[in-house]
Amino acid sequence: MSASRVGTGGAATNLGIEPAVLVEIYRQMSRIRAVDKRIQAGLSAGQFLFSYWPMTGQESIPATLSQLINKRDYMVTTYRGIHDQVAKGVSLEGLFCEALGRIDGVNKGKGGSPHISDPSSGSMLTTAIVGGGAPIANGLALAAQLRAEDRITIVNFGDGATSIGAVHEAMNLAGVWKLPMIFLCQNNQIGEYTKIPGYTAAKDFASRAAGYGFKGVRLDANDVPAFYQAMKTVVEAIRRGEGPIFVEAVTQRLGPHAGVGDSHELSAEELKAAKEAWPVPTVRTLLLEAAVCTEQQLAEIDEAARAEVEQAITKALAGKATPKEEMLLDVYADPSVPPRRGHYPRRESEAVPTGPTKTMLMLEAVRDGQDLALAQDKGVFLLGEDIGDPPGGLFATSKGLQNKYGPARVRPTPIAETAIIGAGIGASLVGMRPVAEIMFNDFAGVCLDQIFNHAAKQRYMSGAATHVPMTIRMMVGGGIGGFGAQHSQSLEAWLLHTPGLKVTFPSTPFDAKGLLLSCIFDDDPCVQLESIKLLRGVRGEVPLADYRIPLGVAKVRREGSDISAITYGWQVPECLAAAEELQKEGISLEVIDLRTLVPLDYHRVLESVKKTRRALVVHAATEFCGFGGELASTISEELFSTLKAPVARLGADYAPIAYCREIETNQIPQAKSIAARVREVLAFKE
Amino acid sequence: MPTQLTIPRLEMAMTEGVLAEWLVADGAQVNEGDPIYTIETGKAVQEIQAPASGRLMQRAQAGETYPVGTDIGEIA
Numbered sequence: 225m226s227a228s229r230v231g232t233g234g235a236a237t238n239l240g241i242e243p244a245v246l247v248e249i250y251r252q253m254s255r256i257r258a259v260d261k262r263i264q265a266g267l268s269a270g271q272f273l274f275s276y277w278p279m280t281g282q283e284s285i286p287a288t289l290s291q292l293i294n295k296r297d298y299m300v301t302t303y304r305g306i307h308d309q310v311a312k313g314v315s316l317e318g319l320f321c322e323a324l325g326r327i328d329g330v331n332k333g334k335g336g337s338p339h340i341s342d343p344s345s346g347s348m349l350t351t352a353i354v355g356g357g358a359p360i361a362n363g364l365a366l367a368a369q370l371r372a373e374d375r376i377t378i379v380n381f382g383d384g385a386t387s388i389g390a391v392h393e394a395m396n397l398a399g400v401w402k403l404p405m406i407f408l409c410q411n412n413q414i415g416e417y418t419k420i421p422g423y424t425a426a427k428d429f430a431s432r433a434a435g436y437g438f439k440g441v442r443l444d445a446n447d448v449p450a451f452y453q454a455m456k457t458v459v460e461a462i463r464r465g466e467g468p469i470f471v472e473a474v475t476q477r478l479g480p481h482a483g484v485g486d487s488h489e490l491s492a493e494e495l496k497a498a499k500e501a502w503p504v505p506t507v508r509t510l511l512l513e514a515a516v517c518t519e520q521q522l523a524e525i526d527e528a529a530r531a532e533v534e535q536a537i538t539k540a541l542a543g544k545a546t547p548k549e550e551m552l553l554d555v556y557a558d559p560s561v562p563p564r565r566g567h568y569p570r571r572e573s574e575a576v577p578t579g580p581t582k583t584m585l586m587l588e589a590v591r592d593g594q595d596l597a598l599a600q601d602k603g604v605f606l607l608g609e610d611i612g613d614p615p616g617g618l619f620a621t622s623k624g625l626q627n628k629y630g631p632a633r634v635r636p637t638p639i640a641e642t643a644i645i646g647a648g649i650g651a652s653l654v655g656m657r658p659v660a661e662i663m664f665n666d667f668a669g670v671c672l673d674q675i676f677n678h679a680a681k682q683r684y685m686s687g688a689a690t691h692v693p694m695t696i697r698m699m700v701g702g703g704i705g706g707f708g709a710q711h712s713q714s715l716e717a718w719l720l721h722t723p724g725l726k727v728t729f730p731s732t733p734f735d736a737k738g739l740l741l742s743c744i745f746d747d748d749p750c751v752q753l754e755s756i757k758l759l760r761g762v763r764g765e766v767p768l769a770d771y772r773i774p775l776g777v778a779k780v781r782r783e784g785s786d787i788s789a790i791t792y793g794w795q796v797p798e799c800l801a802a803a804e805e806l807q808k809e810g811i812s813l814e815v816i817d818l819r820t821l822v823p824l825d826y827h828r829v830l831e832s833v834k835k836t837r838r839a840l841v842v843h844a845a846t847e848f849c850g851f852g853g854e855l856a857s858t859i860s861e862e863l864f865s866t867l868k869a870p871v872a873r874l875g876a877d878y879a880p881i882a883y884c885r886e887i888e889t890n891q892i893p894q895a896k897s898i899a900a901r902v903r904e905v906l907a908f909k910e
Numbered sequence: 911m912p913t914q915l916t917i918p919r920l921e922m923a924m925t926e927g928v929l930a931e932w933l934v935a936d937g938a939q940v941n942e943g944d945p946i947y948t949i950e951t952g953k954a955v956q957e958i959q960a961p962a963s964g965r966l967m968q969r970a971q972a973g974e975t976y977p978v979g980t981d982i983g984e985i986a
Contacts, residue, residue: 269961270916273979483921485956 240449243516245291249448250511251525252287253504256307258529259316262537263306263323264484272541274323274337277304278479284503285410285445285473286311288452289378292459295346296373298364298654300357301380303338305350308380313345316536326543332687333546334554341686348653348690353677355385358394358407359643360678363650363658365403365468370605370632370656376462377405383472384415386429390673392436393643395470399436400638402467406458407433409470410445412477414489433470440470446501448510478502554688555723557747561776561823562723565858568826573779574738577771584766587759589733590621590697593740594659596770598629601657604744605633607644608661608697612636618663619699619759641671645696649679649749652694657744662698665753666713679749680724695743696751700729702844702881703757703794705888709880712888714793714845719751720821720854726775727821729753731796733764735819738773746775755794762797776823780832784814787838787902790829790855792818795842801895806902813902821851826858833859838905839871844892847875869908874901912986913962919978920951926977927951929970936968940985947972947982960985 239246260280266272282304290311293299301308309319314330322329323337330342338352348364351357361379368375385391386409398405409430415423426432433440439461443454451473458469476498480488486495500506511517517525555562560569584592597604606622612634616623626634637644641662648658662668668675675696683691701712719727726748730736736754743750781796782803789799796817803813816832818825833839839859841852852873859871877891890897917927928950934940945957946966960966962985970982 265959265961268918268920268958269913270918270979270982271913271961273919275922480921483924484918485920485954488954 239514241452245452246449246507246511247517248291249287249452250507252290252311253283253507254526254529255532256283256287256310257504258533259306259310262533267484272324275482277482278484279304279307281476281478281498281502282410282412283307284448284451285475288448288455291452292455293376293378296375297346298348298375298377299346300349300361302350302357302382303352304382305380306337309340309347312347314340314342314347316532317539318342320536320540321543324540324543325546326540327546328543331685331689332550334687335685339685341690343690349682351678353673355381355388355390356673356678357381358391359646359674360650361405362394362397362403362643363647364654365405366401366647367651367654367656369404374463376459378408379405380408380410382415383409383411383413383420383429386432387423390642393640394646395433395436396638397640397643397647398468399438404462404465405468406462407468407470409472411472411474414477416481417489419489428472430470430472438468440472442472442474445473445475446503448503448507554684557691563824568830570827571774571776571825573777574771574773577767577769579767579769581765581767583763584733585760586733586736586762587619587621589737589766590740590754591623592766593737594622595625597741597744598625598633603656604659605635605656606659607635607637607647609637609639609663611661617661619756641667642674645671645674645679648694649674649692652692653690657693659695659697659744662696664711665698665700665715666710668698668715668718676722680722683748684724691747692749693747694749698751698753700753700755700793702892705885706883708883712881714843716753716821717845717849717851720851724749725822726750727753728775728819729793729821730819731758731793731817733762733766735773737766738771739819741770742772742775753793757794775820776825778819778825778828779817781815781817784812785836786812787840787905788814788816788832788836789840789842790816790818791842792821793844795844795893798893798895799842799898802898802902805895805899811902811906829859830862833863834866837866837868840874840901840905842874842893842898845875846878847873848878850875869905872901872905874898912984914981915983915985917976917978917980917982920956924951924978926975928975929972929982930955931972932968934966938966940966
């Protein structure tokens with residue numbers, strides 16, 4: 225910096241930062257302060273009501289960063305992130321409308337202040353789950369890396385988030401893949417209501433990065449000129465492609481965890497000291513003392529910020545509340561997908577593909593579907609544990625694909641399901657179509673937050689400003705014996721109970737490929753459940769061409785007249801075997817294969833039961849509170865007067881799946897027990 | 911346009927509060943930022959500042975407990 229560039233006053237040469245930059249940082253801090261002050265005033269007066277997590281004291285962090293990044297750079301932040309949104313360039317009008325639940329909010333009032341997504345400013349996702357943003361930020365950084373774009377990703381989180389697994393999984397993956405991103409830990413010294421060292425014995429957080437093979441720096445965010453210079457070095461290194469950097473930006477939160485006013489956690493002395501070190505007033509004083517700005521110039525900056533906020537809040541207060549008619553919109557791209565009582569749309573069945581076919585195992589059909597998707601769309605990539613060559617996936621569903629498409633597009637991962645799903649979510653937020661493999665359905669438990677709170681809800685929470693076109697393939701045990709209680713479960717009910725996901729569960733190689741291709745090119749998050757028993761045990765003719773089976777179309781596998789068995793996945797062949805056995809007794813069983821569980825084809829289910837007037841729902845999942853209860857209940861409500869017997873269910877007995885074969889084969893439905901249950905239904909007399 | 915005063919939600923779990931004391935007389939002129947009343951919650955006693963400048967009209971008795979959102983006055 226040369227004195228000639230300063231232009232005002234000699235003292236400015238000692239600032240350690242270009243005066244014009246410091247003014248811009250102050251301008252952003254002033255805007256953030258005006259927003260914070262106005263929200264607290266409105267909440268205190270009861271002028272409006274919403275949940276607020278004040279970030280008072282942390283203004284300098286995003287204000288400084290705003291001078292080093294632009295709107296092309298991606299940002300992820302947390303519910304205590306309004307300062308990050310303001311500095312990133314989210315419009316204050318959109319922000320206040322959102323916080324007040326208005327239709328003109330940046331996310332139609334459906335996300336609210338803790339769930340801002342504004343792709344136009346690069347603010348991609350805001351999570352209210354502590355630490356939940358870091359795995360998703362990985363995916364954003366990965367997309368930029370794969371596309372060779374000049375963008376960095378910043379994931380903001382508090383010191384409290386350094387305790388949670390998602391952040392550690394994300395850091396490890398970012399290190400392995402050298403992702404262009406900043407893990408920006410805003411260390412405000414308090415994790416919600418618990419101060420350091422109440423929740424950690426660590427002396428600092430920056431040194432954790434070394435454990436994952438990359439650089440960590442601890443910076444005083446209250447010393448703005450020095451913080452700016454250090455952050456400049458960080459940003460430049462990442463732009464040069466040197467991989468991730470962890471920044472521990474040390475500051476002090478002045479407010480409570482939630483609500484308004486001063487911190488309840490700090491003593492009077494601590495609060496006084498913190499306020500003296502608070503960069504909003506200290507930078508203002510610095511600008512005055514260094515004669516960079518006059519009092520009048522600073523007052524003008526503050527007044528402009530106040531006026532901008534007032535205009536935004538006036539607009540928001542007068543804005544239209546988001547109406548109830550919006551309720552089922554943005555759950556999926558297609559508003560007919562959410563199940564609704566009395567609405568059973570008929571979706572067209574697939575056209576039968578012509579052209580050459582090949583006999584394939586189901587695992588080969590899945591591989592073929594992934595191969596075709598990778599070949600036709602550069603945005604498609606695969607990620608999961610051990611999916612590279614060799615072995616090409618534990619069940620060989622990606623065998624040969626890494627050799628064919630390279631390690632950038634077929635990406636083996638650490639054993640870290642939260643990181644796998646998060647990376648998929650992040651990349652799909654910016655239009656890629658990742659296919660993530662989760663080795664066993666049972667491992668849903670270690671990545672549930674990413675699936676349920678992020679992938680499923682992002683379209684809705686963002687008012688469709690963003691969506692998550694990713695596919696998750698999960699292998700499902702059961703029926704093969706010896707896998708034990710943690711590798712044999714059918715957990716589809718967990719997925720179905722969460723609005724926002726689509727779920728397929730094929731029973732044939734033909735369906736496995738056609739449904740998977742539909743999932744990959746669908747604009748909503750899809751989970752395909754693939755039975756291990758069928759992957760390795762069922763062969764069928766599969767067209768070599770690309771074909772899509774529309775989601776939400778069931779198929780009659782066997783026509784019958786006495787009773788309809790409604791089933792899916794590996795219970796389809798069991799029901800067909802039961803039908804053969806029952807045929808010998810003169811009982812005619814119709815077998816309906818749902819193929820897709822959401823969207824659900826109630827139309828074809830009800831048509832079948834109208835004809836047979838009896839129904840049995842069969843699944844491998846635990847019967848109690850299983851998907852069968854939902855199906856049986858709807859069939860009963862719609863067709864009560866025509867039914868000859870109560871709608872019956874058959875699922876697994878209420879016990880963990882046993883390791884020993886004799887118990888497993890007896891606790892999960894199989895042809896014999898299905899046939900026996902059918903006989904019970906037929907024996908019903910009014 | 912008058913600014914309504916209602917019992918605020920100062921903490922996530924707050925459902926009601928005690929309007930402990932009016933710090934400004936009914937009908938008095940206040941400036942934005944002046945402390946105008948105190949409220950007691952389970953956690954603390956807090957001074958509430960005027961969200962706007964104008965004449966304060968009280969519409970609720972001090973010493974009573976009110977649910978969050980209750981209209982207690984206005985500044986006009």
